[in-house]
Amino acid sequence: MSKQTLVLLYGGRSAEREVSVLSAESVMRAINYDRFLVKTYFISQAGDFYKTQEWSQKPAETEKLMTNQTIVAASQVKASDIYEEGAVVFPILHGPMGEDGSIQGFLEVLKMPYIGTSILGSSVAMDKITTKRVLESAGVPQVAYKVFVEGNSLEECLKEALTNLSFPIFVKPANMGSSVGISKAESESELREAIQLALQYDSRILIEQGVNAREIEVGLLGNTDVTSTLPGEVVKEVAFYDYQAKYIDNNITMAIPAELETELANKMRAYAENAFKALGCCGLSRCDFFLTRDGSIYLNELNTMPGFTQWSMYPLLWENMGLSYSDLIEKLVALAIEMFEKREKHLI
Secondary structure, three states, rough: OEEEEEEEEOOOOOHHHHHHHHHHHHHHOOOOOOOOEEEEEEEEOOEEEEEEEOOOOOOOOOOOOOOOOOHHHHEEEOOOHHHOOOOOOEEEOOOOOOOOHHHHHHHHHHHOOEEEHHHHHHHHHOOOHHHHHHHHHHOOOOOOOEEEEEEEEEEHHHHHHHHOOOOOEEEEEEEOOOOOOOOOOOOOHHHHHHHHOOOOOEEEEEEEEEEOEEEEEEEEEEEEEEEEEEEEEEEOOOOOHHHHHHHHOOOOEEEEOOOOOHHHHHHHHHHHHHHHHHOOOEEEEEEEEEEEEOOEEEEEEEEOOOOOOOOHHHHHHHHHOOOOOHHHHHHHHHHHHHHHHHHHHHHH
């Protein structure tokens, strides 16, 4: 039986490109090489495409993927050169130009099946502000927030935020993940600084009420029929997990499954599945919740391409449900082919 070609597309132009490399290296070692032939393509920070390694068997632990520091100029190709009939693409790309519908549209133009949510769902879910507005209409609870759009009056926005929100307040770029550009403010001066930092990454800023809460996450898998995992918990060792804590220091402890009453766990899973459908997701996602001391649940965000590093929550949540890392990848490939065939049938 011939092997299925799986194209790992990684790197990217966003500030999360290093996370993408870590995820891709984990995936390339977890794949069942009895069933898959793996080809890898790197997108540089400048947006150029490079053809990198191919594997028909598991690579050595010392094998590393190309990064912006190790680019081989002779390996550059046209973006369309990733096309291969019958291949499935795993776009392990985080943040803008990866999770926001851009690469999804490109792959649909190329007529290639790909893992993950389609154009609209990716675009909506990537934007934290639009996500909140959609989920509010779907009855999924959100923490209080304000929005600042560059070009509007910052002073007026600050006045409204200080009137309606209390410290601590979190400030986030609308279109960024992995805690990039996110700050926690404890005073008006810190709030101003946080907004200026966020504006380096986006022109639309979410100003959000901070809550004293446990951080609970639920994995989602499926297309039309979506299934969810038992919740897992990020056990806090520091007050706020920024990018450094998450990916450089690896300073995170997870409890899987989380210690929760069955009723609360089921309610989170129902909210997660509702959010997945409301945003038009398919393939995979991870929903992140806040659980306050009084039992209130708030959906913080939905990630359409959660991290796939060896310490990432998403694959570990499914491992707890009896689905191994390798089997999870195979399931995602099958879902990608299913959605591709469905999209093609809709073109009548």
